[in-house]
Amino acid sequence: MSAATSLVPETFAQAAAALRAAGAEGQRVRIVGAATKSRWGRADAPSDVELHTGALDSILAHNAGDMTATLQAGVPLADAQEAFAQAGQMLSLDPPIAGAGDVLGGLRGATIGGIVATADSGPLAHRYGGPRDLIVGATIALADGTVAKSGGTVIKNVAGYDIAKLMAGSFGTLGLLLSVNMRLHPRPERTATVVGLTDNARTLQQAAHALATAPAELEALDVGWRDGRGRLLAQVAGPRSEPRGVRLAGELRNAGLEQVELLVDGGSELWDAQRRAQRSSTHATVRVAARASELASLVATVQRCDGSLVGRAARGHSWLTLAPASIAQLRSELPAGATATVQDLPGEGAREDPWGPVQPALLDLTRRLKLRFDPTGTCNPGIFVGGI
Amino acid sequence: MPEGSPELIQRLNEICGREFVLTHPHELATYRSDGLLHYRQVPVAAVLPADTAQVAQVVRACYEAGVPFVARGSGTGLSGGALPAPDGVVIGLSRMRRILSVDLPNQRVTVQPGVTNLAVSHAVAPTHFYPPDPSSQIVCSIGGNVAENSGGAHCFKYGFTTNYIQALEVVLPDGSLVTFDRDAPGYDLLGAFVGSEGTLGVACEITLRVIPAPESVRTLLAFFADTGSAGDAVTAIVDAGIVPGAIEMMDQLSIGAAEQSTGAGYRLDAGAALLVEVDGPAEECDPLVSQLTEMCESAGAFEVRAAADEAERDLIWRTRKAAFASMGRISPAYYVQDGVIPRTRLAEVLRQIDGLAADYRLRVANVFHAGDGNLHPLVCYDDRVAGEAARAEELAGLIIKACVDAGGSITGEHGVGVDKKAYMPSMFAEEDLATFQRLRCAFDPDGLANPGKVMPTPRLCGEVPGPYRQHPLERAGVAERF
Numbered sequence: 070m071s072a073a074t075s076l077v078p079e080t081f082a083q084a085a086a087a088l089r090a091a092g093a094e095g096q097r098v099r100i101v102g103a104a105t106k107s108r109w110g111r112a113d114a115p116s117d118v119e120l121h122t123g124a125l126d127s128i129l130a131h132n133a134g135d136m137t138a139t140l141q142a143g144v145p146l147a148d149a150q151e152a153f154a155q156a157g158q159m160l161s162l163d164p165p166i167a168g169a170g171d172v173l174g175g176l177r178g179a180t181i182g183g184i185v186a187t188a189d190s191g192p193l194a195h196r197y198g199g200p201r202d203l204i205v206g207a208t209i210a211l212a213d214g215t216v217a218k219s220g221g222t223v224i225k226n227v228a229g230y231d232i233a234k235l236m237a238g239s240f241g242t243l244g245l246l247l248s249v250n251m252r253l254h255p256r257p258e259r260t261a262t263v264v265g266l267t268d269n270a271r272t273l274q275q276a277a278h279a280l281a282t283a284p285a286e287l288e289a290l291d292v293g294w295r296d297g298r299g300r301l302l303a304q305v306a307g308p309r310s311e312p313r314g315v316r317l318a319g320e321l322r323n324a325g326l327e328q329v330e331l332l333v334d335g336g337s338e339l340w341d342a343q344r345r346a347q348r349s350s351t352h353a354t355v356r357v358a359a360r361a362s363e364l365a366s367l368v369a370t371v372q373r374c375d376g377s378l379v380g381r382a383a384r385g386h387s388w389l390t391l392a393p394a395s396i397a398q399l400r401s402e403l404p405a406g407a408t409a410t411v412q413d414l415p416g417e418g419a420r421e422d423p424w425g426p427v428q429p430a431l432l433d434l435t436r437r438l439k440l441r442f443d444p445t446g447t448c449n450p451g452i453f454v455g456g457i
Numbered sequence: 458m459p460e461g462s463p464e465l466i467q468r469l470n471e472i473c474g475r476e477f478v479l480t481h482p483h484e485l486a487t488y489r490s491d492g493l494l495h496y497r498q499v500p501v502a503a504v505l506p507a508d509t510a511q512v513a514q515v516v517r518a519c520y521e522a523g524v525p526f527v528a529r530g531s532g533t534g535l536s537g538g539a540l541p542a543p544d545g546v547v548i549g550l551s552r553m554r555r556i557l558s559v560d561l562p563n564q565r566v567t568v569q570p571g572v573t574n575l576a577v578s579h580a581v582a583p584t585h586f587y588p589p590d591p592s593s594q595i596v597c598s599i600g601g602n603v604a605e606n607s608g609g610a611h612c613f614k615y616g617f618t619t620n621y622i623q624a625l626e627v628v629l630p631d632g633s634l635v636t637f638d639r640d641a642p643g644y645d646l647l648g649a650f651v652g653s654e655g656t657l658g659v660a661c662e663i664t665l666r667v668i669p670a671p672e673s674v675r676t677l678l679a680f681f682a683d684t685g686s687a688g689d690a691v692t693a694i695v696d697a698g699i700v701p702g703a704i705e706m707m708d709q710l711s712i713g714a715a716e717q718s719t720g721a722g723y724r725l726d727a728g729a730a731l732l733v734e735v736d737g738p739a740e741e742c743d744p745l746v747s748q749l750t751e752m753c754e755s756a757g758a759f760e761v762r763a764a765a766d767e768a769e770r771d772l773i774w775r776t777r778k779a780a781f782a783s784m785g786r787i788s789p790a791y792y793v794q795d796g797v798i799p800r801t802r803l804a805e806v807l808r809q810i811d812g813l814a815a816d817y818r819l820r821v822a823n824v825f826h827a828g829d830g831n832l833h834p835l836v837c838y839d840d841r842v843a844g845e846a847a848r849a850e851e852l853a854g855l856i857i858k859a860c861v862d863a864g865g866s867i868t869g870e871h872g873v874g875v876d877k878k879a880y881m882p883s884m885f886a887e888e889d890l891a892t893f894q895r896l897r898c899a900f901d902p903d904g905l906a907n908p909g910k911v912m913p914t915p916r917l918c919g920e921v922p923g924p925y926r927q928h929p930l931e932r933a934g935v936a937e938r939f
Contacts, residue, residue, distance in 0.1 A: 134692070134801035135830070157698060188645070201648050202620050209892075217892035221884070223797045225617070225829040226866035227606050227652050228873055228884055229911070230893045234619070234648030243644075255698035278562060282584060284672035286737045309740035358640030360563045383564065386640070410642045424642045430635040434899065435643055441895040454643045 079124040089214030092447040100241040102183030105168030114451030136253040142182025142246045159256040163191035169413040170350025188238030192289035206250035207233035212447035241449040243442040257306030261314025262336030265326025270368035273299040276324035277382035295377040346379040347388040359407035370402045424454040465522040472514045477505040491539040500541035509661040517632025528659040530598030536874025570600025585667040588615035606652030608870035610703040613828030619651040626662035630901035655907035657900040671736035676764040679753035680727035687729035688803045690756035702736040710822035714783040721776040780824040788837030792853040795871040796860030800830040817852040831869035881913045
């Protein structure tokens with residue numbers, strides 16, 4: 070939706086003042102980072118003001134010795150990773166940074182604020198979880214102009230409520246992330262990637278299970294399915310990656326996978342492809358959370374929908390790419406307990422609820438929380454579950 | 458006893474059965490305090506529900522009677538988190554100790570809240586384990602771990618309770634039942650709930666993620682002349698990009714106390730002992746033993762031992778885990794603190810603590826998780842000497858302040874509870890605290906769930922602020938306003 074006014078605050082105080090003014094005047098604010106996920110949620114919800122975080126783009130602190138960093142919300146993830154890499158470190162968060170159909174070129178890609186707000190993640194989620202597992206503190210602005218912090222800059226801290234986690238995945242509906250404090254990890258100097266193929270979904274699931282339960286300390290464990298063919302990818306990191314990779318390749322063969330390959334200190338294009346497949350400009354992408362043991366049945370659904378799939382095998386997170394018309398079929402075939410959230414969706418105009426059903430008691434609590442944090446309905450109204 | 462309590466007790470009897478509703482002062486003695494014994498309060502009743510449905514009914518009964526309640530697991534908490542409210546009810550979860558399912562294909566275990574931490578790892582051994590490992594893991598309950606977001610020695614590498622909770626079935630403060638699932642769309646209410654110290658509801662069914670047990674575990678024990686050189690070794694290890702499963706440090710006073718309990722052979726002439734454990738694939742782990750030994754020696758270690766087998770590893774760990782309990786051998790009483798500092802400020806803050814201890818003419822033993830900067834200074838005092846307890850408390854407060862001033866936290870894993878709530882303003886401004894309260898009020902507008910904890914001063918919620926009020930139709934889902 071186009072908004073009448075566009076604001077680009079340069080300081081926390083300006084951002085808070087902009088929210089307060091909008092809140093007081095009953096204006097609806099749409100928070101925008103790099104706009105790589107602007108089609109997510111109920112993207113057709115109207116807004117009066119666009120608040121861009123692009124000028125809040127400073128790395129406020131990188132405490133290399135303590136392996137933490139404080140980033141303003143508008144810092145592009147790629148910029149932050151470059152800075153951390155100079156100290157031999159990384160933020161263990163690797164979602165796709167280009168939007169659907171974007172060719173990055175001169176663009177810097179997704180911001181840390183947008184990634185945290187949408188709880189987006191990539192293959193490293195296998196070991197490190199999502200933004201909520203790496204965020205150790207945050208500073209936020211609320212619709213009444215309050216600027217508040219929670220957590221801290223140390224990795225271990227249980228003082229006060231974990232508002233930073235609450236902000237992760239909240240799509241900006243509780244307030245504006247101004248800055249986030251993230252835990253970092255050492256950047257491995259050596260890695261090994263193994264990949265194997267199969268056209269049998271059950272073999273794929275069993276191979277994934279074998280690797281997920283092996284004491285291999287995997288950085289990533291991904292699956293993919295397209296055109297009747299499945300693939301399994303696993304990565305290890307550490308000085309002895311090569312012999313570990315050799316062992317893993319053996320396990321893949323034992324599990325019945327074919328064309329097993331070992332790529333020492335390589336394979337980044339394979340992982341890039343996994344990430345890229347979480348986006349689509351021509352089809353719908355649906356994030357499905359199901360148990361790891363449901364992979365084969367999910368693949369069967371994907372085939373019936375003429376779609377494709379990538380995902381984190383052990384965590385049970387999959388991104389399905391299919392025609393928008395197949396979303397209803399997907400929802401009807403979901404395994405018990407699984408959830409499906411539509412992310413990218415081609416075309417303009419009104420869209421169906423991308424969130425899927427939410428238990429009524431949970432929705433009630435969700436509404437109460439929204440009312441406490443944003444009683445004026447200022448922050449990203451209408452885009453979240455239950456129309457929040 | 459507040460007005461209406463006889464009716465509440467009657468209602469609790471109907472829900473749980475008379476034998477599981479304790480009201481006699483003798484029966485209630487156990488529930489006066491948790492692991493932090495200097496806060497005591499006898500509740501009006503302690504109820505021991507058998508299942509989730511009973512918990513929900515008990516909470517509902519408290520809600521309708523306007524009586525505060527606190528859930529209690531094994532009572533091992535160290536912040537007074539399970540301290541009853543003066544007119545409150547304790548909901549003891551000790552009867553709910555069943556492991557409901559072990560689903561290894563999905564690496565998930567579902568338990569009732571009274572199940573102990575160690576029982577989870579036992580249930581999935583030998584192929585898997587549950588990483589968060591508080592020192593009290595033999596007895597502490599998973600429900601309590603969820604309330605406190607418990608850590609432990611291995612969280613530097615593996616993370617905390619919150620990283621391993623997949624789903625929670627929660628009784629909210631009005632008695633209604635909700636499920637929080639990590640993977641469900643919506644707010645991360647699970648993330649907000651874990652570590653909320655019993656103030657947002659009662660977790661009745663907990664689904665945990667377990668991970669493969671490491672192939673190799675190698676444990677080293679190094680002795681140094683002082684904590685400064687042991688700290689240098691920690692820095693060298695972390696700067697080399699090594700992520701040990703655990704790095705634990707004990708100072709001379711705590712070594713002496715713990716050795717009296719375990720006789721494990723720690724060097725009593727050492728100013729500091731450093732326990733370093735690496736785990737993972739054998740190819741990575743095994744070569745690290747010599748590398749770590751060299752690093753410790755370069756930093757000044759005068760002896761480095763590597764555990765040859767599981768029995769030796771156990772002995773090394775037993776001494777570390779006995780440190781708190783052994784303090785009674787060297788001091789009639791002590792305050793345990795839980796401050797966190799950025800690891801890089803370790804030497805400086807330890808020097809500050811030494812200086813403060815000298816000023817106050819008190820001994821402070823240090824035993825801590827060195828990897829993540831989580832200090833556990835134990836301020837020793839004699840409660841029979843007039844004024845010494847007050848002096849020790851003051852010193853403990855200054856130690857916390859030193860941690861916060863260094864950019865750290867007042868608590869790394871024990872929780873705020875009643876014990877540290879007075880220190881919250883040293884870390885958080887009024888705007889921060891008011892924002893915390895918004896969360897609490899969304900869950901518990903009447904303030905009945907474990908009141909008097911976490912927040913430094915009592916606060917009321919009042920009505921939902923702002924011009925918008927939820928219309929009954931909206932609440933029923935008939936109409937929406939957003």
